[in-house]
Amino acid sequence: MSKAHVTTTVNGDPVEFLATPGMTLLDALRDELNLTGAKEGCGSGDCGACSVTVDGRLVCSCLVLAPEVEGRRVTTIEGMAQGGQLHMLQQKFLEHAALQCGFCTPGFLVAAKALLDVNPDPTETETRYWLAGNLCRCTGYDKIIRAVMDAAAELRQEKIA
Numbered sequence: 319m320s321k322a323h324v325t326t327t328v329n330g331d332p333v334e335f336l337a338t339p340g341m342t343l344l345d346a347l348r349d350e351l352n353l354t355g356a357k358e359g360c361g362s363g364d365c366g367a368c369s370v371t372v373d374g375r376l377v378c379s380c381l382v383l384a385p386e387v388e389g390r391r392v393t394t395i396e397g398m399a400q401g402g403q404l405h406m407l408q409q410k411f412l413e414h415a416a417l418q419c420g421f422c423t424p425g426f427l428v429a430a431k432a433l434l435d436v437n438p439d440p441t442e443t444e445t446r447y448w449l450a451g452n453l454c455r456c457t458g459y460d461k462i463i464r465a466v467m468d469a470a471a472e473l474r475q476e477k478i479a
Contacts, residue, residue, distance in 0.1 A: 319338055319339070320339075321336040321337060321338055322336070322337050322338075322339065322384075322385040322388075323336060324336070324337050324346070324384055324385055324387065324388050325388060325389065326387045326388060326389060326390055326391070326392055327390070327391045327392065328347070328351060328353065328392045328393075328394065328397070329353075329392070329393055329394060329396055329397030330397065333351060335350040335351060335384075336350070337350070337383075337384035337385050339383075339385070340383070341383065341384040341385075342379065342380050342381070342382065342383060342384060343370070343372075343377075343379040343380075343382040343383065343384050343386070343387055343392070344356055344358055344368045344379035344380045344382075345384065346384035346387075347370070347379060347392075347394060350384075353394050353396050355394055355395035355396050355424040356368040356369065356370055356379050356394055356395065356424060356425070356428075357421055357422075357424065357425070358380055359421070359422070359425075359453070360380070361380050362380070362381075363378040363380060363381040364451075364453070365422070365425075365452070365453045366378065366422070366425040366426070366429060366449075366451045366452030366453060367421060367422050367424070367425045367452075367453075368380045368425060369424070369425035369426075369428040369429045369432075369451075369452065370392055370393060370394045370395075370428055371392070371393045371428065371431075371432055372387060372390050372391070372392055373390050373391050374391070374393075374432075374435065375432075376428070376429055376432040378451075393428070394424075394428065395424035395425075395427055395428055398427060398428070398431060405427075405431065406469045406472055406473050406476075407427050407430050407431055407434070407465070407466065407469045408427060409469075410465040410466070410468045410469040410472070411423065411426075411427065411462070411465045413465070413468070414461045414462075414464050414465035414468065415461055416457060416461040416462045416464070416465040417456075417457065417462075418456035418457055419455075419456050422452060422453065422454045422455075422456075425452050426449065426452050426454070426462055429448065429449055429451070429452050430445075430448075430449065430462075430465075430466045430469070432448075433445065433448040433449070433466070434466075434469070434470055434473060438470060438473060438474055438477075439470060439474060440466075440467075440470060442463060442467060445463055445466050445467060445470075446459075446463060449462065449463070449466070
């Protein structure tokens with residue numbers, strides 16, 4: 319079985335790895351690049367635990383083949399904090415206690431950031447709709463929604479100031 323040489327950018331850094339034809343992006347991130355924030359919850363794109371962005375578009379990394387990211391820009395949960403400073407969404411998840419076991423948290427954070435990147439002023443309904451592809455067994459979702467809404471408001475204030 320021949321392997322493909324993949325050259326891409328992950329969290330702003332150029333990376334290279336070898337991928338078998340059926341290797342998913344999730345497996346490449348975890349096994350080849352040691353980025354373990356994205357989790358495999360279902361393996362079928364139904365839970366959102368493996369959410370990442372590819373060229374700014376939210377995707378389930380369990381459904382993307384690793385060779386498909388050749389030359390593209392991948393962002394994972396590990397790319398959210400900058401220089402040891404938590405992203406506003408990460409801070410708000412802590413403040414609102416919007417996590418319990420933490421398994422789904424990276425996927426929710428990546429999805430929420432993707433939402434705020436395209437819509438910095440979402441309604442609660444829009445936020446719930448956007449995050450509907452991410453499942454959580456622990457929190458009941460309300461704290462997650464409140465954290466995202468609070469982060470959106472604060473990020474908008476920072477842009478005005």
